[in-house]
Amino acid sequence: MLEKNINFVEAALKEYYFNNFELIHVPSRTSEREFGYQKFNSGMTRHLTIKNDKDLHFLLMTQMPSDVYCSNACYSFPNLPMSEKDWKEAELIFDIDAKDLKLDCRKNHTCFKCNSCQCINEQSSKCIKCNSDKFDVISVTCQNCISETKKEVQKLVQVLTEDLAINKEKILVYFSGNEGFHVHIENSEYQTLDSRERADLADYIMFNGVIPETLGINRQNNSKMLLPDIGEKGWRGRVAREIFGTKSKRPKIIQEILLGGYSAFQSRLEEMRHTIGVRIDPKVTMDIHRIFRLGGSINSKSGLSKILCKDLENFDPFSDACLLGDEKVEVLANYPISFRLKNKKYGPYVGETISVPKHAAVYMICKGLADVTQ
Amino acid sequence: MLQLGIKELAKYPFLAETGDYLRDKGFNLEQLSDPDWKPVVEKAYGRIVVATTGQIYGGDIENPDLEILSFVIGIILLKSAGISTLNRRFSLAEARRAERYLEQGLNALQKDRTILENLKLKEESIQSSLKIIQDLFSIQVEMEDDRLKIRIADYLKRAVHFNEREWKLVNRQVESGYVYLSSHEIVRLVRKELDVYINSKIQSVSVSFIPETFRERVGDLVLLAKKFSTTVIVSSDYPPCVKHAIEVLDKGENLPHSGRFMLATYLLAKGQTVEQIAPLFKNAPDYNERVTKYQLEHIAGSSGKGTKYVCPSCEKLKSENLCFAIPECDGIINPVQFGTRRKTNA
Numbered sequence: 221m222l223e224k225n226i227n228f229v230e231a232a233l234k235e236y237y238f239n240n241f242e243l244i245h246v247p248s249r250t251s252e253r254e255f256g257y258q259k260f261n262s263g264m265t266r267h268l269t270i271k272n273d274k275d276l277h278f279l280l281m282t283q284m285p286s287d288v289y290c291s292n293a294c295y296s297f298p299n300l301p302m303s304e305k306d307w308k309e310a311e312l313i314f315d316i317d318a319k320d321l322k323l324d325c326r327k328n329h330t331c332f333k334c335n336s337c338q339c340i341n342e343q344s345s346k347c348i349k350c351n352s353d354k355f356d357v358i359s360v361t362c363q364n365c366i367s368e369t370k371k372e373v374q375k376l377v378q379v380l381t382e383d384l385a386i387n388k389e390k391i392l393v394y395f396s397g398n399e400g401f402h403v404h405i406e407n408s409e410y411q412t413l414d415s416r417e418r419a420d421l422a423d424y425i426m427f428n429g430v431i432p433e434t435l436g437i438n439r440q441n442n443s444k445m446l447l448p449d450i451g452e453k454g455w456r457g458r459v460a461r462e463i464f465g466t467k468s469k470r471p472k473i474i475q476e477i478l479l480g481g482y483s484a485f486q487s488r489l490e491e492m493r494h495t496i497g498v499r500i501d502p503k504v505t506m507d508i509h510r511i512f513r514l515g516g517s518i519n520s521k522s523g524l525s526k527i528l529c530k531d532l533e534n535f536d537p538f539s540d541a542c543l544l545g546d547e548k549v550e551v552l553a554n555y556p557i558s559f560r561l562k563n564k565k566y567g568p569y570v571g572e573t574i575s576v577p578k579h580a581a582v583y584m585i586c587k588g589l590a591d592v593t594q
Numbered sequence: 595m596l597q598l599g600i601k602e603l604a605k606y607p608f609l610a611e612t613g614d615y616l617r618d619k620g621f622n623l624e625q626l627s628d629p630d631w632k633p634v635v636e637k638a639y640g641r642i643v644v645a646t647t648g649q650i651y652g653g654d655i656e657n658p659d660l661e662i663l664s665f666v667i668g669i670i671l672l673k674s675a676g677i678s679t680l681n682r683r684f685s686l687a688e689a690r691r692a693e694r695y696l697e698q699g700l701n702a703l704q705k706d707r708t709i710l711e712n713l714k715l716k717e718e719s720i721q722s723s724l725k726i727i728q729d730l731f732s733i734q735v736e737m738e739d740d741r742l743k744i745r746i747a748d749y750l751k752r753a754v755h756f757n758e759r760e761w762k763l764v765n766r767q768v769e770s771g772y773v774y775l776s777s778h779e780i781v782r783l784v785r786k787e788l789d790v791y792i793n794s795k796i797q798s799v800s801v802s803f804i805p806e807t808f809r810e811r812v813g814d815l816v817l818l819a820k821k822f823s824t825t826v827i828v829s830s831d832y833p834p835c836v837k838h839a840i841e842v843l844d845k846g847e848n849l850p851h852s853g854r855f856m857l858a859t860y861l862l863a864k865g866q867t868v869e870q871i872a873p874l875f876k877n878a879p880d881y882n883e884r885v886t887k888y889q890l891e892h893i894a895g896s897s898g899k900g901t902k903y904v905c906p907s908c909e910k911l912k913s914e915n916l917c918f919a920i921p922e923c924d925g926i927i928n929p930v931q932f933g934t935r936r937k938t939n940a
Contacts, residue, residue: 383770385771410746413750416754417751434764456767
């Protein structure tokens with residue numbers, strides 16, 4: 221990022237933190253957590269310990285980080301190197317990101333910034349200006365992306381509460397600050413699971429690795445008695461509801477399944493991963509040493525806040541997580557696609573100098589769509 | 595806390611309660627040195643011999659004193675012989691024996707207890723199975739209607755060590771924080787831990803002296819152990835994980851299922867036949883020729899559903915603690931690439 225952009229965004233973030241200390245807190249068991257932060261154009265500083273909110277706020281004011289992180293794990297010695305930290309346990313975490321959902325709308329709000337000449341392209345084959353084939357992918361998030369990721373969160377919450385018996389009050393859903401949601405589970409019996417065990421749990425949530433036998437379809441001697449019923453709990457019930465829909469259709473569909481045989485049913489289950497399975501990022505759930513974006517902090521990929529969603533259905537990240545100031549700022553913008561923030565439409569812009577509110581300016585700069593003019 | 599009756603202790607003589615039993619009865623090593631106890635020494639020796647052949651000692655629960663003492667004397671003989679291969683074979687066989695009783699106890703739990711004959715004994719058998727699983731492995735087995743269930747976290751901590759897809763959580767019946775399992779599956783989950791527990795018990799025993807009446811059989815055990823010390827020549831072209839697996843088997847130690855699977859798939863990939871591979875497993879503590887051949891043929895795809903299994907990736911082996919990477923492993927992602935890749939790079 222250009223120096224002038226860094227100075228502007230750092231100042232905006234500092235102002236946000238100064239005015240919103242009540243939004244950013246250290247988590248419980250603070251002394252057992254590892255903290256870390258990043259600054260613009262710089263690497264990660266981690267293995268830090270922070271005692272309380274006051275120390276955290278001091279760090280935000282003095283270091284002016286672009287991003288702040290905290291471990292979901294608790295350690296005996298969080299500030300030592302990883303091999304000496306003495307891992308105790310880690311909260312379960314899930315990441316659902318719009319970019320992993322491969323939505324059709326994505327091509328409508330994605331463009332490609334040439335690494336050589338910074339020209340904005342709508343295609344990623346060759347730069348229209350300099351013929352380079354190296355690009356940064358730039359995407360803003362649309363309402364469809366958010367509503368589809370919300371659906372995945374709702375599916376996740378259903379599996380967590382019904383199958384894993386996790387109390388709803390312990391499930392904290394955060395907007396990630398960019399293109400999706402982070403789900404944190406507080407104080408569950410799953411905290412002591414290691415990485416491999418979490419990988420299998422992630423597969424369960426994603427409906428990965430299911431075999432037809434689980435649903436009552438064998439290679440030989442199939443019986444309709446073994447097929448799942450729509451009233452069953454867990455994945456068998458979900459599959460039954462997906463396949464049969466209603467009870468009246470059941471006999472006909474059973475006939476089709478039995479006729480189709482093992483391989484056809486296996487393919488059908490494979491397809492169902494994308495419909496009934498929850499599309500979490502398994503790498504995040506498996507990682508028991510991760511430092512995860514701290515709630516209340518700003519995501520430097522967008523300038524939006526990672527914020528707790530108390531009412532997911534009505535949550536609008538483009539208003540509710542857009543918490544930087546409204547003062548007008550002049551920027552040079554270049555983005556061929558429009559986007560909305562705080563109910564206002566921006567763009568498309570073709571190398572134009574425009575005056576926009578600070579939150580929109582930070583958003584565009586963080587996304588690489590604009591530079592400050594001063 | 596549940597006190598185990600003597601018959602239950604005969605099923606599970608490796609429990610700490612055995613010490614109380616010996617104290618109550620006033621048994622000590624000097625006393626067992628008496629020639630009158632020779633038949634029990636013979637039974638103990640027989641128990642070890644059966645274990646070394648990979649068989650499971652049956653015993654006679656109706657004669658619990660003999661069962662408990664033959665186990666205790668068996669351990670004294672093993673400790674006196676000091677051969678770890680025999681200890682491992684014995685602990686594995688005793689674990690398998692205990693598994694049968696644990697399963698019987700859990701099975702009884704699933705039946706209507708009012709119609710069970712000999713109600714008191716059945717109840718005791720149920721309670722001892724539940725107590726052992728709870729005390730030794732911290733798993734609480736619960737009952738719902740006629741189904742057994744355990745907490746999901748308890749299940750995951752054990753099931754991830756199995757390769758078969760049916761053990762994946764997604765292929766299990768999961769409801770409200772529980773996994774529903776059969777008695778056989780629950781006992782299968784704790785097999786490895788039970789083996790490790792019994793082995794650790796053997797390790798922890800110290801024998802101050804070897805009674806004269808034991809010496810002959812201790813000598814026999816030393817001779818018996820020589821049978822298992824056949825040398826296997828390990829090719830230098832094998833990757834370290836495969837070498838390690840062969841060495842473990844060669845020593846008569848218990849290679850986990852995932853290690854055996856890796857060894858078989860690797861050697862099959864290298865063009866060896868089932869007949870060439872099978873002898874490698876003959877030193878395994880639970881070796882059974884027929885079962886080994888069947889499993890190898892299954893892995894090779896020549897029996898069963900015809901699926902030919904491939905060697906697990908280095909990453910998978912790492913997660914199973916079966917990887918012993920050396921610099922020559924750099925750049926490979928599967929053991930079958932070892933050597934081939936190295937030559938290419940050279």
